[in-house]
């Protein structure tokens with residue numbers, strides 16, 4: 001899907017000429033050491049490149065121009081080992097259009113209590129140098145992540161790692177192409193949205209292709225191609241009896257393999273990273289893409305059902321953030337509830353068909369069942385339960401004057417009994433802090449019935465991503481209280497009205 005190590009974060013140190021060549025040499029050596037340490041860190045998946053020590057306005061400006069135009073640079077980490085007067089940063093930072101992390105650390109961990117002298121004080125000045133740097137970033141209204149702590153500490157590496165993954169997802173979205181087969185599900189509001197504004201805000205282009213075009217490609221898929229995909233299914237999944245060779249639905253499974261191959265070649269040729277389908281526009285397709293959509297999601301494509309391009313884009317972004325981490329990511333829908341006060345309120349997340357097997361606990365099973373809507377052949381799909389443990393549900397909505405992201409912490413739990421007759425994949429969870437507060441908060445926020453569900457990506461990743469994108473974020477977690485959230489929503493209305501104006 002994406003090779004994070006090919007992407008670069010530039011480590012840039014602030015200083016000034018005042019200190020003389022000896023101190024500046026130490027500053028450069030120490031910075032090189034820190035950057036090399038981060039580059040080797042298991043928590044930081046990208047390549048960390050030490051740039052140089054900034055000592056003048058021209059150096060900062062040129063570095064920012066270079067970062068903007070570098071196809072590999074996904075962001076800057078800045079740190080002021082010594083004092084670095086901020087007026088020399090203004091011109092460059094005004095131009096900078098890459099994500100920024102302000103690292104607030106110190107080369108020396110401990111104060112050398114008995115030995116401390118003015119030389120130590122002159123070199124280890126980030127305590128005030130980074131405050132000067134913070135002022136100008138705040139004065140310029142520059143969104144950035146601030147990470148505080150000793151650079152070798154695990155927590156510091158983790159915070160930087162999370163931000164690099166959010167920056168990678170942002171990088172991946174710039175110029176990304178999303179294909180829609182068919183329009184929005186008729187009359188549905190939340191899956192609509194301003195695609196021009198989405199391209200302005202996220203750099204993502206969203207366009208529609210006629211279903212007839214994809215049908216032609218699907219029909220052109222060879223039996224050999226289908227055989228190859230079926231061989232993969234045989235290794236990776238179990239088969240329901242009727243879906244097996246000789247079973248009455250075997251050809252239906254082969255047809256999904258045909259859809260998978262056809263869609264894949266269309267997406268690859270067009271350089272697409274995400275796509276949507278809708279059961280209301282399947283002209284010429286014999287089945288709704290079920291198993292095929294599940295497989296393409298597992299391969300890293302963003303997916304949204306019913307024409308939901310915002311969540312298709314979000315699923316892709318969350319998948320990029322979670323690259324190589326434990327736990328998967330899927331398109332998801334809050335489907336139905338367990339409202340038993342004794343055993344605890346729970347939400348069952350699922351979809352008509354399209355849940356990504358990256359979140360499965362164990363081997364998924366291919367089954368074929370008729371679909372109540374759409375009037376097509378019975379579609380094949382993968383059926384499974386989800387890993388238990390913490391997860392997040394993230395939703396992106398269009399508020400008319402801005403995009404709002406909502407991220408909710410949930411805890412996935414075991415079903416109380418086997419879901420023997422459920423013909424689709426599902427995840428069972430308790431929202432934080434509980435279903436009553438969590439669902440009320442989600443509904444007050446206007447969160448969609450669709451979301452990007454992830455077991456790898458926490459709210460911190462989404463927070464970093466929203467700061468980079470400059471969009472609103474509502475977090476729902478163990479600390480959420482509905483009265484506070486209602487105030488936050490009111491205040492945000494005012495903030496975005498004033499800060500966005502007619503932008």
Ligand code: MN
Pocket residue numbers: 305306333351450
């Ligand atoms: Mn849906």
